[in-house]
Amino acid sequence: MDSNKQLLNRMKRIEGQVKGIQRMIENGEFCGDVLIQISAAKSALNKVGGMVMENYAKNCFKERAEAEDPEKALEELLNIIIKYSK
Template sequence: METIYTYEAKRQELIRRLRKIEGQVKGIARMIEEGQYCLDILIQVAATRAALHKVGMMVLEGHVHGCVTRAVREGAGDEVIDELMKVIEKYTKE
């Protein structure tokens, strides 16, 4: 049986956001190639990081509403919560 992750419901939105981020990264590369002003580049880097963070939060939300909730109901909450906390720790490091 194939596992269906909760973020699947938002797959198209996630893909759309990631394609936009891809365009932003290409735009930043172009700005650097063209020798544009440093602060303008940094503003675009910050916007791209924020967009990528939003994608991660959407996936995390799906995980909590789906996988974590299901594990708690099935009595395996502690293990899944420990796993989640390790991932959140990595995710929030800069």
């Protein structure tokens, strides 16, 4: 699936960002610069999460609602949204 490849590429970039942050800390970089990079990594991770959530709502939820009780599928979706938002 093409979207999975996109997600994996984004996750690899995030992994690189996190490793870069580790190096910054090891090298004693300026705290402000480290915090900016942490913020960028969090933002990138949130973007990936949004993409996965969109896929879930468009595909997984639809399949579950058709295969199972739609009320149960909706409850599961709401629980996932609540947990993801924390």
